[in-house]
Amino acid sequence: MITSITTDMDGTLLNENQEISEVNKQAILDAQQQGIEVIVATGRSYEEARYVLQDAGISCDIICVNGAEVRSKEGKIIYQSGIPSLHAKEIAAALNETGIYFEVYTDKGTYTENYEMGIELIVDIFTTANPAVKEEQVRQSARERFEKGHIKLVEDYGTLFNDDSQLVYKFLVFSFDDDQLNAAGEKLKTIEGIAVSSSGKENLEVNSIDAQKGVALQKVLKDKGLSPEGAMAMGDNLNDLSMMKVVERPVAMGNALPEVKEFCAYQTAMNREDGVAKAIREALQSPVK
Template identity: 85%
Template sequence: MLKKNRMTACEKYRNERCRIMITSITSDMDGTLLNENQEISEANKQAILDAQKQGIEVIVATGRSYEEARHVLKDAGISCDIICVNGAEVRSKEGQIVHQAGIESSHAKQIAAALNETGIYFEVYTDKGTYTENYDMGIELIVDIFTTANPDVTEEQVRQAARERFENGHIRLVDDYGAIFNDDSQLVYKFLVFSFDDEQLKAANEKLKNIDGIAVSSSGKENLEVNSIEAQKGVALEKVLKEKGLSPEDGMAMGDNLNDLSMMKVVGRPVAMGNALAQIKEFCTYQTAANRDDGVAKAIREAIQSPVK
């Protein structure tokens, strides 16, 4: 059973109503839908398919690019809409781009200049792919994201998954980001910033505060994610649900990190993973098991009032 945090009578009524009328389920990927092996477990897969059979709209919302997200979902046999790159891009279940919210070229150059002043590492996500200027640091960044979501997994397992990210072509090595910012055929979606140095991360965050029109979040203990202010999971989710004629009030969203908070704020049933940050657990009315213990499946079955298998 899901853990319920303390709530007022009004909140209790609101969430009991949501239990009966849930029409959409939105799940983060890393640290949520994916287990410690970066896979969708059989239990999670079956719960999602059962929810879809009941007519419930299932949506995946991730900081990953479409290609990185699609690959995992396809392997599990799951077809659904995907909110990619923290909401910078929305794809239909057929893979068509439905929405885009990129960073203006002038703002992208400002962001890069501010980050370069601190000497911090960052990657650039665009509608044409993901880029890095430093292969070794790219590996370290993915290791950080994976280990944050799965602290009990061995370092070698995580590093292998990170290396596969490059080998599968999900990230490309370039000499200079400047060529990307000056390329009118590419739309910049996100900057993924990384450092083991807390002070360097704080310095970068402070510089970013001086730039208008952006949103800064995080998906790991040593990273920052920089998107357009219009590219947040919550903003994208509201658009998707509205177009489908569904109410966010009757939706459920599951996640574990700060880049999930915006979508949790718009739904009637926010659910924190057992491995979620304390800030996420404090906000959410409900808490499920950890990602390695099929927390998504348990949350779905509780929400649709089916027994946990």
């Protein structure tokens, strides 16, 4: 039987309303009662992940910002992997050359220089995970992101890179223009020590090479004395692949990208169909191969 369960959030654990359904919640609580370690791995910041889990009454370790930070269920930082200031400036310069929009995640919060583009970015991530949801509903969720203080407006990202009290975790890059997005991706390829992934059809996510979901998950499992052979991981997008590669039971959501489905040995229902709960129930009844 499995000994640990790791789940992505957007497009996986969360339904089309950006909530954890009662069915998914109960499956997670049942697994925890059986002594199975449950871990959430997300591209979100800790605060953006925490408030959703807290509302659902779920307490677990959280791999945040694609693995740049790991928090215990009590909220204590147990692992960090940031982008050095010089590299952050190099990444920003490369992105600015293309004129593309990006946000910066640090250990002190998430920042944007452009409020309206910040709205568009989160709309892209939400609609990629939930294409059937009405755009206005998604846009309202995006506005709430700002209203709740999960993203902050800053005049110049340079103030963050020159602030020794802040550790840069991630760049979230966004454009509706495929050529511009591809150009940004090509420039990023020339920068060493970074990992580039994606959580939406119009975005790129840039982290330290040591800040990936898979790298962080390996550390968490090792610290807890758990084996990858007894581990399950669920996800839907490219930034989930690194953790799929380190577990014995990789599970693709029914709404996952083709590349994710192709890699995974297992598949479950869509996120709006309680796919996480179904995958957990099936795994609890099946021996790990």
